Amino acid sequence: SAVISQKPSRDICQRGTSLTIQCQVDSQVTMMFWYRQQPGQSLTLIATANQGSEATYESGFVIDKFPISRPNLTFSTLTVSNMSPEDSSIYLCSVDMGLASDTQYFGPGTRLTVL
């Protein structure tokens, strides 16, 4: 498994501002993912971040709104830009260890509230 940390754990932001969420893993991983989880709902994949290449975004998510960096194999950031109340959600990063079992391990999440 992997130990994953996220910063900040929570934040309250004003409309129109941006927030950068950091994700740190205790081992090198190829694939990192960013998800959004709204109250009572399942996980929605925002993008896949592989080191050394541009992030791949899912339908409905764009780079201008959710820019992602992946500078090395243990770290990634997700920025939520020009926020609106609709962006209030839990943002989770996860990793695929790339082992024989295709499973994902999740960070603790960042709870974002936009006023």
Place this chain on the structure above:
Amino acid sequence: QKEVEQDPGPLSVPEGAIVSLNCTYSNSAFQYFMWYRQYSRKGPELLMYTYSSGNKEDGRFTAQVDKSSKYISLFIRDSQPSDSATYLCAMEDFNKFYFGSGTKLNVKP
């Protein structure tokens, strides 16, 4: 039709009961099947994963996959109040993961 369907519950059981959580899916290409437990205000924690059809047991937890019916289950024996959480099923196809909406379980002491 969603790729993965899961009853949201909530499911409320007395301590010691056997709990059955289920998911159905539509994509026959899914090969890896996972169950996550998510406590309130925490990230999902991987509980169990299985490959293809069959059963897998880990302590009080048993995961079951029936690919012919496109149906997976998680059984919890001797349920404890500490099992109270939301349980999400997940499936993988070519490095893309599909999650159920989660079933909220409450085990009453």
